[in-house]
Amino acid sequence: MTDLITASPDSPSVLARPRPRRRRSRGWRNALIGWSFILPNLIGFVAITLVPVLAMFALSFASWDGYNPPSWVGLKNFRRLFKDDASMTALWNTLYYAVGYVPLTMLAALGLALLLNRKMRGVAFFRAVAFFPYITSLVAVAIVWNMLFNPQFGPVNQFLGWFGVHGPGWTTSTTWAMPAVIVTSVWRDMGYYMILFLAGLQAIPKELYEAAEVDGTNAWQRFRAVTVPGLRPTSFLVLILLTVQAFKVFDLIYVMTQGGPGDATLVLAQQIYQTGIVDGQYGYASAISVLLFALVLVLTLIQFWFNGRRERK
Amino acid sequence: MTTTALERRQTPRSARRVIGRTILYALFIAAAAAILLPFAWMISAGLKRNNDVFTIPIQWIPHDVQWRNFADIWSQIPMTTYLRNTVFLSIVITFLQVLTGSFAAYGFAKVKFRGRDTLFVLYIATIALPWQAYMVPQYIMMVKAGLTDTFLSLILIQAFGAFGVFLMRQFYLTIPDDLCEAARIDGLNEYGIWARIILPLSKPALASLALLTFVTTWNDYMGPFIYLTDNDHWTIQLGLQSFIGEFNADYAMMMTGSVLSVLPILVIFLFGQRYFIQGIATSGMKG
Numbered sequence: 001m002t003d004l005i006t007a008s009p010d011s012p013s014v015l016a017r018p019r020p021r022r023r024r025s026r027g028w029r030n031a032l033i034g035w036s037f038i039l040p041n042l043i044g045f046v047a048i049t050l051v052p053v054l055a056m057f058a059l060s061f062a063s064w065d066g067y068n069p070p071s072w073v074g075l076k077n078f079r080r081l082f083k084d085d086a087s088m089t090a091l092w093n094t095l096y097y098a099v100g101y102v103p104l105t106m107l108a109a110l111g112l113a114l115l116l117n118r119k120m121r122g123v124a125f126f127r128a129v130a131f132f133p134y135i136t137s138l139v140a141v142a143i144v145w146n147m148l149f150n151p152q153f154g155p156v157n158q159f160l161g162w163f164g165v166h167g168p169g170w171t172t173s174t175t176w177a178m179p180a181v182i183v184t185s186v187w188r189d190m191g192y193y194m195i196l197f198l199a200g201l202q203a204i205p206k207e208l209y210e211a212a213e214v215d216g217t218n219a220w221q222r223f224r225a226v227t228v229p230g231l232r233p234t235s236f237l238v239l240i241l242l243t244v245q246a247f248k249v250f251d252l253i254y255v256m257t258q259g260g261p262g263d264a265t266l267v268l269a270q271q272i273y274q275t276g277i278v279d280g281q282y283g284y285a286s287a288i289s290v291l292l293f294a295l296v297l298v299l300t301l302i303q304f305w306f307n308g309r310r311e312r313k
Numbered sequence: 314m315t316t317t318a319l320e321r322r323q324t325p326r327s328a329r330r331v332i333g334r335t336i337l338y339a340l341f342i343a344a345a346a347a348i349l350l351p352f353a354w355m356i357s358a359g360l361k362r363n364n365d366v367f368t369i370p371i372q373w374i375p376h377d378v379q380w381r382n383f384a385d386i387w388s389q390i391p392m393t394t395y396l397r398n399t400v401f402l403s404i405v406i407t408f409l410q411v412l413t414g415s416f417a418a419y420g421f422a423k424v425k426f427r428g429r430d431t432l433f434v435l436y437i438a439t440i441a442l443p444w445q446a447y448m449v450p451q452y453i454m455m456v457k458a459g460l461t462d463t464f465l466s467l468i469l470i471q472a473f474g475a476f477g478v479f480l481m482r483q484f485y486l487t488i489p490d491d492l493c494e495a496a497r498i499d500g501l502n503e504y505g506i507w508a509r510i511i512l513p514l515s516k517p518a519l520a521s522l523a524l525l526t527f528v529t530t531w532n533d534y535m536g537p538f539i540y541l542t543d544n545d546h547w548t549i550q551l552g553l554q555s556f557i558g559e560f561n562a563d564y565a566m567m568m569t570g571s572v573l574s575v576l577p578i579l580v581i582f583l584f585g586q587r588y589f590i591q592g593i594a595t596s597g598m599k600g
Contacts, residue, residue, distance in 0.1 A: 037417055052451040118337075133348065139571075251535045
């Protein structure tokens with residue numbers, strides 16, 4: 001009875017002659033126990049996550065207002081999607097955001113991690129400082145940064161004024177609203193990715209640095225030869241996480257600018273919210289959702305493919 | 314090369330170290346100051362009279378400190394209701410997430426059965442899936458179930474996440490199977506092993522998951538924004554956001570409210586910092 005759980009079905013029984021019926025009942029008991037552990041979470045998970053995900057795909061081929069029965073419309077929603085100015089703007093804005101946010105956050109996080117990856121008094125405090133913006137409420141962050149970006153009196157433009165630069169209206173300017181939300185997002189999220197980089201740095205064996213030092217390398221050479229390759233798996237992971245993060249951006253921008261001015265900061269997720277939950281065009285909103293989902297999936301796959309190819313070399 | 318090595322030996326090691334350290338600390342402090350600046354602004358503005366918030370040049374230390382802002386705000390918006398709702402939701406969701414997550418994680422990490430790994434991949438896949446992609450069908454379901462504008466809707470959408478299962482499983486995998494084996498020999502059943510061996514051993518991971526979930530729920534904006542319409546049901550984040558709309562020009566009060574919304578998180582963070590960092594490092598790295 002003791003090997004009830006861990007014995008694999010084809011391991012020879014030491015207790016008795018292998019009897020097929022008994023073996024099957026062991027498997028059954030294990031399955032029963034396993035499922036009983038998972039079930040409380042699984043029921044909630046299936047009902048609240050899995051069913052809506054499947055519904056998203058089904059609804060994207062339908063037209064539905066929520067009252068009358070849904071009707072099958074084939075690819076109509078998708079055809080509309082690529083002709084819809086608002087949705088296309090949202091798509092471009094999302095890409096714009098990603099192109100700014102991903103590299104900047106990555107650089108800031110890596111810089112912080114390299115700076116704070118040492119055993120010194122007070123380092124823990126500085127790490128905590130860098131991480132704190134990430135757990136600060138988004139609404140507070142949005143309100144504060146909106147004030148910092150205030151066109152007339154905000155500290156950002158006062159600071160630029162010292163250098164003789166007349167700062168723009170930031171969140172009130174169609175050109176500068178997106179850079180403003182990108183800066184805010186980078187400030188908020190860099191601490192999180194710093195922690196991932198720190199964990200990555202600590203996983204690099206100390207002996208490699210010692211060996212490189214013995215070889216007479218300078219700090220920059222050690223960085224190139226040991227740190228960069230050692231951080232490759234972490235950088236890859238961070239890149240994926242950041243890209244996914246960039247494509248689902250919504251709340252921070254929504255609270256800061258409501259997608260404006262005009263549609264300068266309208267992103268895909270907000271477009272989904274607007275057409276689905278506000279306007280009640282469930283079919284069309286699901287089609288935009290499928291687009292968002294596909295983008296995230298494709299980017300993740302491309303990155304995995306690149307990484308796989310690099311590792312084979 | 315040899316000359317530099319010689320020179321290096323001639324400079325006293327400790328002096329070089331002191332200089333290096335000083336430069337490093339200067340860098341640390343500069344970075345920390347840059348990161349903390351928005352918080353400094355928040356606190357400073359929260360203690361000013363409204364007219365003093367935007368001045369040229371910036372007044373970092375208010376010359377007329379308005380401590381009463383922190384008292385006044387309670388009468389301007391139903392702060393008590395908002396805080397009570399937020400605390401309630403955060404505690405219930407955290408409790409369910411930790412309980413069902415750690416329970417399911419045991420099934421995934423320590424019990425072998427057919428289909429287990431396939432099921433787990435399904436869980437992982439949905440973590441990568443953006444919530445925004447399925448929020449509309451989820452919302453329709455809640456409307457049909459008549460659950461909009463109830464706390465139950467938010468509890469349901471946040472309490473059974475795959476994230477908790479994933480994080481706890483990562484930790485359980487580091488607990489040797491021999492330990493469970495020994496407990497089985499001693500006659501404990503699987504539920505007993507989970508409750509009496511695994512749970513006590515995984516306190517740090519439980520703390521990580523609990524803190525991350527609590528803070529996420531506390532700070533959540535979109536969930537309450539979509540589901541909670543009645544002012545009596547609002548969380549602190551919604552209350553704060555509506556404050557901008559209603560009292561558009563009261564910048565000092567907006568900052569006072571922001572400070573109040575961040576303060577509980579700051580306290581929790583100071584106590585549980587280690588667990589946040591552990592939780593993020595494990596859930597992010599070993600994926």
